[in-house]
Amino acid sequence: MERKIRVPLSAEDARSLRAGDYVYLTGTVYTARDAAHKRMAEALSRGEELPVDPDGNVIYYMGPSPAREGRAIGSAGPTTASRMDRYAPQLLDLGLRGMIGKGKRSQAVKDAIVRNGAVYFAAVGGAGALLSHCIRSSEVVAYEDLGTEAIRRLEIEDFPVIVVADCEGNDLYLSAPAKYNEEK
């Protein structure tokens, strides 16, 4: 099914998405990858507030290449999500409603998605030039010293993603390959 959805995600929208849905996202998302997640986890363990409240938000696992003059951003495709698996359940329990990345998630993350009515989307890996066309603006909002790994606020428009893991526990990375598997 093809759908257009606003981000941040409403609880109803998140719960209505099913693995395999092709979705165009419009609105605001935040980027964070390895180093930013590590810092956020450290902040939480010290009892500090996060630079961005995860509640209802979507994190895009992405570190862009530098923007040429006059452009909002450089190449901007997803990075491998499993490296954030160690941090994701805690953020999901704090209300994080969606993640955009590529690649498999751990069972603990999928359980946290079910528990919180969240969703994991895949964007096409290695299509950073194409995806950059769907990003209208980009602004660093925290951890600027991390360079490409800083947290950025992105305004996106009709950003194409596919639902991989949904709140019913479905996982497209398991079900879709099984359909085409021809190994005896």
Next chain:
Amino acid sequence: MRTVSTDLIRDAVAELCIEANHFLSEDMREALQAAEESEVSPLGKRVLGQLQENLRIAGEEMIPICQDTGMAVVFAEIGQDVHLEGELLETAVNEGVRKGYTEGFLRKSVVGDPLERTNTGDNTPCVLHTRIVPGDHVRLTVAPKGFGSENMSRIFMLKPADGEEGVKEAVLQAVRDAGPNACPPMVVGVGIGGTFEKCALLAKQALLRPADSHAEDPRYRAMEEELLRRINQSGIGPGGLGGRVTAMTVHILTYPTHIAGLPVAVNICCHVHRHASKEQ
């Protein structure tokens, strides 16, 4: 004896970093096109179409094909009759990488210490492999390597008794484990033989063979074909979203090894299989 200035080498490396990150070689573009034509999964076909559209945008608007512009792997083949004049070769090559990544708006993805992890800010150092070859020219190849696929690469120290079946199983295992993480459709480089580090280097060099090339030895050519067929039976498909094109090509390079061992390295590369070369 021919003299080659390391300034030329620096500038060539800079150009190659920018070229490789914006344009794929003709053989890779053809392989992607062929993949789209043969894919049966509608979603897989759609992804392959997007990848080609992505290549078009990258080249026309000078936006890197992928935001992970890689750690630069540089191969320098230096003719035995070349005299290098100027800086130390390694310094010149790293200056080239710095220049290419800075002036070319490429992402800086290298951290200085693997545990302390502070970004070096200019994507240096690169990984430099040098080889002395006949002649009086210097041939440079820059192959930026993204880590989505590099992280899924494996080394297996098999036993001689594992034989050909063991090698095939190892390759298939690595590809299955990689799945969607390595941004399929992949290019699979396999090194068989040598020592621990030699087979890894062979696997990396195997990636650099043209996409439509085959192993010279008929036994390994047959193995490449069988592995490609079996990988594509896995159903992983483009983007790992299901389909018949999980790999576009499998390349094997071999080297003599020890009576007690059968090292196998599997270097997985994503569809953004970048390399550019220049002779000086």
